[in-house]
Amino acid sequence: MNDLIDFIHHLKYEDLPSSVVKQATYCLIDLLGVAASGHGTQLAKIMETFVSDQMPGQIPLLFSDQCASLSGACLFGASLIDSIDAHDGQVLTKGHVGVAILPALLATLSEQLNKGDELSGKELITSLIIGYEVATRAGIALHSTALDYHTSGAWNGLGVAAISARLMRLSHQQTYEALGIAEFHGPRSQMMRCIDYPTMVKDGSGWGALAGITSSLLAKANFTGAPAITMDANTLSNDAKKTAIVHRTWQDIGQRWYIQEQYFKAYPVCRWAQPAIESIRQIQKNNPLDYTQINRIKVVTFHQAKRLHITQPQNTEQAQYSLPFSVASALIDGEVSVDSIGETQAGLFHPKRIALSQKVKIEELDEYNALFPAERWAHAIITLANGKELQSSACIARGNPENPLTEDEMLDKFYRLTKQSIKPSRQASIIEMCQSMADLNPKKLYEFLQLLKPE
Structure with a gap:
């Protein structure tokens, strides 16, 4: 666990391979497109009213003129992206990472910037990548050791806890507790139930993001949590097989970049x-x-x-x-x-x-x-x-690492998803700032966040 917590708090943008940064850029663009398109759903409208009424605060909601608390913004943003099934995923997790990570990252950055923190675009990219690396491994470990087939919210909240602990500058011990709280409170909801009976509960990612952000807030106040057994192999000493699985899942963090093993969807369906x-x-x-x-x-x-x-x-x-x-x-x-x-x-x-x-x-x-x-x-x-x-012959979906969508297809997807809600000039500005994120100083990063509001 110490190596993991060091990775969360000490990874620097300069440590990242250029291919990993490029992939993170397209994850960012893709998720923002899905978020903008989600505002047309009834799910998003209900959640927007719910969090602004029940969880009031000053954090802007993604592509909305409403605000909520930090936890409310995370709940809304993940629910918003989840409302249109066009977001990225990873095959071994059988689920989705960025849907919870990005809205939590943007909301936490907004709060920290408002407090005067000098955060830059490099920090956004670095934290986004940390979220993908932590959440993907948590998902793989949980699927490999749990009996039930659970939704993404059961594990993507651990990535949210990781990046929010970093941005809030929690201590190592507080981060350890935040990860444990997030795993304990993550919604272990049954995936196949929402497949057989599709409703607005979707993939549980709204509640995963909520569990993750509240875990860091609680840990910052010195609330304690049970150890995260999907991360700490020492807690599974009575089960040699599971201990080996957990250890193997985390031993290559910072060497194998799971963000490069995400797929992008060509279509907004399962x-x-x-x-x-x-x-x-x-x-x-x-x-x-x-x-x-x-x-x-x-x-x-x-x-x-x-x-x-x-x-x-x-x-x-x-x-x-x-x-x-x-x-x-x-x-x-x-x-x-x-x-x-x-x-x-x-x-x-x-x-x-x-x-x-x-x-x-x-x-x-x-x-x-x-x-x-x-x-x-x-x-x-x-x-x-x-x-x-x-x-036909046997076919797989397009957009996997082995048969990726082209860069032009990724950008075209963004423009198609946002054509009804964002003017062309603002579409172009969002793309441009995403692609030059590493060059954004705190002032420019704040300007980027302003682009994610209605005109």
């Missing part, structure tokens, strides 16, 4: 549905296809993706967790967009989307099951009205 989308798009690319002539669509994939079974979503949460609806939208639009999952007549209530969605049948394949979670595969077979069958 990652498990995206291999199926790619299989459909492959068929479309290779065959002139009139979707009105489709008789049946069979998707063969892994078990967890099969659980994304809803064919007639009634809200955006159900649409984001629906493989059939994602496939139908890809056939109709050639992609899956925020507009297609929106609660509008042109979006998820469109009769053609619903009719096509109901033609999708999902089967699981043992070979694909065996590869999950490190790999997620699917293939599709479309049967036309004339009896002709069109089949």
